[in-house]
Amino acid sequence: MFDFLKKGKKKKVVILGIDGTPCSLLRDLIQAGDMPNLSSLTSTGTLSPMFASIPEVSSTSWTTFMTGVNPGKHSIYGFMDLKPGTYELFFPNSHNITSPTLWDILTEHENKCIVLNVPSTYPARPLNGILTAGFVAIDLKKATYPESAYEYLNSINYKMDVDAQKAKQSLETFCEDVLVTFSKRTEAILHFLKNEEWDLFVGTITETDRLHHFMWDAYENKEHKFHNFFIDFYRKVDSLIGEIASVCNDIPFMIISDHGFTSIKQEVYINYWLCDKGYLNFTKAPPDSLEQIDSNTKAFALDPARIYINLKGKFPRGIVESGSEYEKLRMKIKEELLALEINGSKVIRNIYTKEEIYKGTYTDRAPDLVVVGNHGYDLKGTLNKSSLFGRSIFTGAHTQDNATFFINRTINDSKIHIMDVSPTVLKLMGIKYEFFDGKPLI
Amino acid sequence: MNDHEQKYLEGLNIDEKIDFSKKIINDAISRFGQEKIALAITGGKDSTMLLWLFKNVCSELSIKIPKCMFIDEGDVFTEILEFVETLKKQWNLDIVIAKNTDVAGKVKKIGDIIKVKDLNESNRQELRNLNFNEDEFTFEPESYIGNHLMKTVPMKTFIQEYKIAALATAIRWDEQEARKNEEYFSPRTNPDHYRIHPILHFKERDIWTAIHKYKIPYCILYSQGYRSLGAKSTTYKNSDIPAWQQDLEHTTERSGRGQDKELVMEKLRDLGYM
Numbered sequence: 001m002f003d004f005l006k007k008g009k010k011k012k013v014v015i016l017g018i019d020g021t022p023c024s025l026l027r028d029l030i031q032a033g034d035m036p037n038l039s040s041l042t043s044t045g046t047l048s049p050m051f052a053s054i055p056e057v058s059s060t061s062w063t064t065f066m067t068g069v070n071p072g073k074h075s076i077y078g079f080m081d082l083k084p085g086t087y088e089l090f091f092p093n094s095h096n097i098t099s100p101t102l103w104d105i106l107t108e109h110e111n112k113c114i115v116l117n118v119p120s121t122y123p124a125r126p127l128n129g130i131l132t133a134g135f136v137a138i139d140l141k142k143a144t145y146p147e148s149a150y151e152y153l154n155s156i157n158y159k160m161d162v163d164a165q166k167a168k169q170s171l172e173t174f175c176e177d178v179l180v181t182f183s184k185r186t187e188a189i190l191h192f193l194k195n196e197e198w199d200l201f202v203g204t205i206t207e208t209d210r211l212h213h214f215m216w217d218a219y220e221n222k223e224h225k226f227h228n229f230f231i232d233f234y235r236k237v238d239s240l241i242g243e244i245a246s247v248c249n250d251i252p253f254m255i256i257s258d259h260g261f262t263s264i265k266q267e268v269y270i271n272y273w274l275c276d277k278g279y280l281n282f283t284k285a286p287p288d289s290l291e292q293i294d295s296n297t298k299a300f301a302l303d304p305a306r307i308y309i310n311l312k313g314k315f316p317r318g319i320v321e322s323g324s325e326y327e328k329l330r331m332k333i334k335e336e337l338l339a340l341e342i343n344g345s346k347v348i349r350n351i352y353t354k355e356e357i358y359k360g361t362y363t364d365r366a367p368d369l370v371v372v373g374n375h376g377y378d379l380k381g382t383l384n385k386s387s388l389f390g391r392s393i394f395t396g397a398h399t400q401d402n403a404t405f406f407i408n409r410t411i412n413d414s415k416i417h418i419m420d421v422s423p424t425v426l427k428l429m430g431i432k433y434e435f436f437d438g439k440p441l442i
Numbered sequence: 443m444n445d446h447e448q449k450y451l452e453g454l455n456i457d458e459k460i461d462f463s464k465k466i467i468n469d470a471i472s473r474f475g476q477e478k479i480a481l482a483i484t485g486g487k488d489s490t491m492l493l494w495l496f497k498n499v500c501s502e503l504s505i506k507i508p509k510c511m512f513i514d515e516g517d518v519f520t521e522i523l524e525f526v527e528t529l530k531k532q533w534n535l536d537i538v539i540a541k542n543t544d545v546a547g548k549v550k551k552i553g554d555i556i557k558v559k560d561l562n563e564s565n566r567q568e569l570r571n572l573n574f575n576e577d578e579f580t581f582e583p584e585s586y587i588g589n590h591l592m593k594t595v596p597m598k599t600f601i602q603e604y605k606i607a608a609l610a611t612a613i614r615w616d617e618q619e620a621r622k623n624e625e626y627f628s629p630r631t632n633p634d635h636y637r638i639h640p641i642l643h644f645k646e647r648d649i650w651t652a653i654h655k656y657k658i659p660y661c662i663l664y665s666q667g668y669r670s671l672g673a674k675s676t677t678y679k680n681s682d683i684p685a686w687q688q689d690l691e692h693t694t695e696r697s698g699r700g701q702d703k704e705l706v707m708e709k710l711r712d713l714g715y716m
Contacts, residue, residue, distance in 0.1 A: 057715065079710050091706045138705045164712035165618075168586055213713055225573075267714075286552075286675050303715050382716060384675045386553015391579070393586030394714050 010111060010199045011429045015254045015421075016244055017118060017204030018237065019058060020212050022260030022402040023049040025219070029234050037242030038406070041253075045408035049401065050416040052259040054357050054370050055304050056400035058135060058209070059092075061258035061418055062119040067099040068422030068436035072360030074099040076120060077367060078302055079136065084365070087290040087315065089302075094121050094133070098362055099435075102422045103127045103200065109431055111199035114192050117160075117185065118204050119258070130192060134204055135161055152191070158184045162210040167393060174214060175229055182207045182233070186240050193247055200425065203244075205237065212261040216396030220263055245408070252428045253408045256421055260402030264395055265376035268340075268347055269385035270301040276388065277336065286384045293317060299333060299368075303381035304398075306367030307333065330368055337371060342389060349374045359437070372400055411441050443625060448615060451643035456651050459643055460495065466626050466640040467499045470608060474636070476500070478607035479508040480600070483529075483537070485522035486671045487649050487660050487685075488612035490529070492641055494658045496610070497533055507535060511600050511609070514541040515583040515592035517552060517673040525661040532659070538604070540596035549581040552675050556581055568595055583673050601633050610638040616645045618708070650686035669704065 026047065030039040038047075053061040053071065055078060063076040071077050075098040080089045097120070103113040104127070113129035115121065122133035124145035132153060133143035137160045144150035159181040167174040182205065189203035211233060212219075218226040245253060274280035279299040282292045290300060295317040297310045309326055312318040320326050330353065340347040354366040373379045378397035405416045407424075419438030426433050427440040451462065470479060481496060483489045493510070500507045512526055530537050544562045548554075557578045558566060574587060582588045601609065608627075615621050621642075628637040644652075646669075653660055663671060664685040671677055710716045 079715050080707070089703075089707075091703055136706045136709050138702055138709075161709070164709070168589060210713070288677075303710075378714070380714065384552075385582075386551060387555075387580055390582070390585075391576075392582070392714065 012199050012251045013201075013254070013425050013428050014193075014244060014248050014251055015200075015202045015256060015425070016241065017062075017202065018208050018255060018257050018404065019119065019204060019206040020209030020259055020261050020396075020398070021257040021404050022262070022399060023047065023257075023404040024260070024402055025234075026404060026406075029231070029238075034231055034235055035238040035241075037238045037245060038255075041241070041245060041408055042406065044410075045253075045406060046411045047404070047406045048411075048413075048416055049260075050256065050403040050405035050418055052398075052400045052403045052418055054352060054372060054400060055306060056259040056372070056398045057304060058119045058258050061403075062121075062134075063097055065256065065258065065418045065421050066101040066103075066118065066120070067097065068102070068419050068438045069099050070358055070360065070419065070437050072354075072358035072363035072366060073437070075362040075365060077365065078304070078306060080302065081365070082290075082302070082308070085314070085316070087293055087300075089290070091136070094123060094125050102425060103129070103131070103202075105426065105431070105433055106200055106429070111429065111431075112197050113200045114196060114198045114202065115200075116189055116192065116203045117206060118202060119206065129198060129200075130196065132158075132188075133160075135206055137161070149192075153188060156184060156187055156191075158188055162207055164210060164214070167210075167214040171215065171226060175226065178207050178211055178233065182236065186236075189240070190243060193244065199429065205240075207233075208237070208257075209261075212396040213394050214396070216261055216263050218395075248408070254421065254424075255404060255406035256418070257404040258418065260399035260404070261396045262375045262399050262402075264378050264391070264397040265345075266342060266347075266389040267378045267380050267391060267394075268305075268373060268389060269380055269382055269387070270305050270307070270371065271381060271383055272385045272388050273337065273340070274299055274301060274307075274333075279333065290383070295319060298329060301381045302367065305371035305373070305379035305381060307369040307371065309368045326368075334369055346374060347377045348372070373397075375399055405441075407441070409442060413441050416441060448622075448643070452615070452645065454643070456648055456655065459641075459648060460652065462643065463495050463640040464499050466638065467496055467610075468503075470610065470627070470638045470640075471499070471503065471505075474608040476505050476508055478605065479638070480604065480606045480609050481508055481510045482597075482609055482611045483510045483512050483526065484612075484671065485512070485519075485526045485529075485661050486612070487653065487664060488614065488641065488644075490658060490660060491644070491649050491652060492610060492612040493529070493533070493535075494652075494656070495640060507533065508610075509604060509606075510535050510537045511540050511597065512537055513593050513596055514539050514546075515588075515673060516541075516546050516549070516581070517583040517675050519661075519663060519671065519674045519677075521663050522661055522671060525659070529659060538600060540600040542591050542596050545581070545591050552581060552583070554581045555579070565591060565595070583675075598633060601635055606635055608636040608638050610640060612641055613639055614644050614646070615642050618705075645690075647690045650690075654686070 029035045053064040059079045060076050063074050067074045081092050083090050106113050107128040115131040117134040119134040122137040123142040124131045124133050130149045131145045137143040141150050162177050162181045166177050218224040218230045281294045281296045283294045284292045299309050301307045309320050310318045311320050334351045338348050349372045352370045358366045420441050423436045423438045423440040548556050555578050579587050583592045613621050626639050669685045
């Protein structure tokens with residue numbers, strides 16, 4: 001109760017985010033001798049798989065990390081969402097988060113925070129400290145607080161993100177961009193870590209995720225032209241981990257990711273499935289957007305696999321009555337979709353109703369069903385696909401049950417969720433806050 | 443080119459920008475010769491701006507407008523085809539339609555399955571170059587495979603067949619982050635040629651200013667709210683307001699608003715999230 005009133009030295013925590021890195025990959029690389037710094041840290045600390053949010057996309061998962069609560073409270077269900085009462089998409093940004101973040105809470109307690117490249121923090125909101133936003137960020141000036149931090153980042157030609165379009169030009173070009181972006185990221189992280197005052201330091205690498213999306217096959221296939229590039233990149237990540245660890249000494253140091261990765265077997269186009277089953281119809285073929293849903297539509301999906309029932313009174317051309325008609329339809333869609341197979345393999349791992357996984361004031365905004373695929377089945381809410389399955393440039397797909405949690409402490413918890421990270425941080429810093437859904441791990 | 447120079451050029455008024463572009467085009471014609479230059483046209487507002495600039499310079503030099511390359515990737519708006527045909531007549535253009543007819547001949551619609559063994563050896567070699575080793579693929583012009591076969595391959599074929607030394611394209615620095623470091627003359631390989639980028643310093647608003655001031659034609663889709671034009675099945679209307687009346691400058695930050703929303707959606711598509 002009175003811990004934070006003490007005039008003594010503030011407790012510190014450091015977090016390194018490594019977007020999209022599965023725990024199993026790190027374990028393999030440690031085993032292979034490619035990550036000696038992390039290997040050394042795990043000999044006295046704990047490396048464990050962690051559950052990501054549902055759906056397992058970065059905006060939802062990182063927001064769940066930074067708030068310690070489920071989407072029913074923080075409101076971020078995906079990268080794009082529906083304007084209430086319409087079929088129009090909007091980009092929920094940092095101003096749409098409806099729960100305080102870790103650095104909001106710490107700012108209230110006069111702790112200084114440095115937050116670098118965490119997805120879902122754009123545009124930068126004021127805090128006691130420094131913040132530069134991560135994906136999706138468009139304008140570095142708007143992404144950064146305060147002005148002086150922007151001036152520094154601009155002066156080093158900081159890159160907000162890898163240019164993913166380069167992967168369509170050539171993998172060589174893409175790899176160069178990954179390295180340039182990572183070198184600027186590292187430069188900024190180490191600069192602020194070593195030169196600024198902080199109590200909480202969060203630095204995030206998103207180049208890992210980009211690498212995994214386009215080149216997961218390079219990791220799995222040792223004969224791949226870029227296999228060595230992939231491994232070398234993780235050696236560079238390990239060097240960064242080593243540098244951060246040398247600054248930390250005994251300061252609590254966590255490494256977390258927001259979801260895992262695996263190889264893609266098939267992309268699965270949920271809206272195609274809904275059309276094929278007669279649940280989704282458009283006034284125009286092919287449709288330009290969801291706004292061209294016609295009045296025969298019973299359900300539609302947003303990326304990655306968030307299914308909405310076209311409810312009367314909720315959507316402009318909703319036709320499904322609430323109550324038993326809604327519930328029967330929802331269960332019918334769930335049963336039919338769960339049965340989906342390709343080449344004898346089940347595509348879907350689970351389908352959750354909103355009531356099963358979301359709690360809080362904003363659960364009414366949640367998708368009615370959320371689908372999680374079996375590993376390798378990359379579910380997509382794309383419009384305008386002409387088949388149920390397909391492949392594209394991507395070779396890696398997200399996983400929900402294989403994110404990474406590391407801490408340079410011993411813990412015994414076997415079921416870690418990303419919403420547990422913030423409660424753990426505050427407990428380590430001696431600050432009480434009772435509104436989390438997650439639990440402290442120590 | 444450094445940031446200071448870029449900012450200076452971006453700050454010129456529209457007629458100064460046009461004059462600077464014409465200087466680039468004059469330099470290109472002096473350097474490569476009219477016969478060895480080609481213009482990449484798409485029917486979009488930027489490439490029409492490029493075409494108009496070349497038309498003016500060539501008129502002043504009393505020479506023909508260079509050959510134009512239009513890539514038909516198999517997923518083109520009818521309105522674009524009609525607009526390009528109109529331009530061809532109005533401006534007496536020599537347009538070559540670059541199309542991978544071998545692939546296009548195997549499909550009826552987007553999403554059809556193509557068997558690799560049915561393609562000619564040239565296309566099969568292109569797939570091997572991409573490390574694509576499967577027996578079939580789905581025809582999606584904007585996919586990695588589709589983009590390569592339907593855009594990159596016909597462009598290469600065109601450059602080789604017509605022995606083009608320099609291809610002019612209508613990219614702009616402000617289009618996206620990746621363009622920020624482009625130069626007016628940029629060497630490319632496979633096959634070896636130069637890219638000419640005469641309108642790098644234009645901003646989106648400049649294009650519309652020039653179109654209205656000089657009564658340059660534009661595709662009707664812009665009147666319907668499309669801000670930029672791509673493949674038919676993957677280009678989305680951003681609004682029902684004509685493109686030039688939309689908020690192009692995003693001077694205030696609001697969630698989901700015009701420019702930011704389009705940029706956000708573009709970044710999400712790049713990673714497969716839309």
